[in-house]
Amino acid sequence: MPTKNSTLDNSGPPPAGDHTAALDRADAACRARGASLTAIRREVLELLYRSPTGVKAYDLLARIKEARPGASPPTVYRALDFLIEQGLAHKIGRMNLFVACQHASHPIPSLFLVCPKCAGVTELQEKSVMSALSNSLAEAGHRLESPEVEISALCPKCIEK
Numbered sequence: 062m063p064t065k066n067s068t069l070d071n072s073g074p075p076p077a078g079d080h081t082a083a084l085d086r087a088d089a090a091c092r093a094r095g096a097s098l099t100a101i102r103r104e105v106l107e108l109l110y111r112s113p114t115g116v117k118a119y120d121l122l123a124r125i126k127e128a129r130p131g132a133s134p135p136t137v138y139r140a141l142d143f144l145i146e147q148g149l150a151h152k153i154g155r156m157n158l159f160v161a162c163q164h165a166s167h168p169i170p171s172l173f174l175v176c177p178k179c180a181g182v183t184e185l186q187e188k189s190v191m192s193a194l195s196n197s198l199a200e201a202g203h204r205l206e207s208p209e210v211e212i213s214a215l216c217p218k219c220i221e222k
């Protein structure tokens with residue numbers, strides 16, 4: 062859960078505001094895998110951290126261009142591909158959104174609850190659900206296309222309304 066106070070607890074999703082610690086952790090994780098979080102990749106990841114409900118590629122590009130007028134769409138898309146490959150971000154195809162991973166990168170797929178009313182995205186890691194799903198798919202001779210499983214589900218706020 063994101064905390065508003067400034068304790069030194071760095072577990073869980075990055076708090077609003079300063080994402081330096083989370084970015085440094087991502088940097089270290091990339092290096093451990095022999096990859097490198099270059100300046101542009103780090104900027105894109107920071108933008109994703111600042112947008113917990115996700116960003117459309119087009120908006121992301123516009124915001125990167127504010128800081129780097131020379132940034133071309135392919136540069137930004139390549140940075141996004143890299144972040145997804147490294148398990149630091151996910152693509153929500155249903156909404157054409159990119160979101161930062163809310164966990165340290167994970168070997169199992171995540172469940173994404175996409176609210177049809179407010180377009181909010183919640184990442185759930187339910188090991189038992191996901192391994193049961195993977196097993197059933199395999200038994201049926203299928204394989205997940207991507208590690209993001211999307212479900213349309215009203216969020217608590219929209220249910221209250």
Ligand SMILES: [Zn+2]
Nearest residue numbers: 162163164171
């Ligand atoms: Zn994730």
Ligand SMILES: [Zn+2]
Nearest residue numbers: 176179216219
């Ligand atoms: Zn909602």
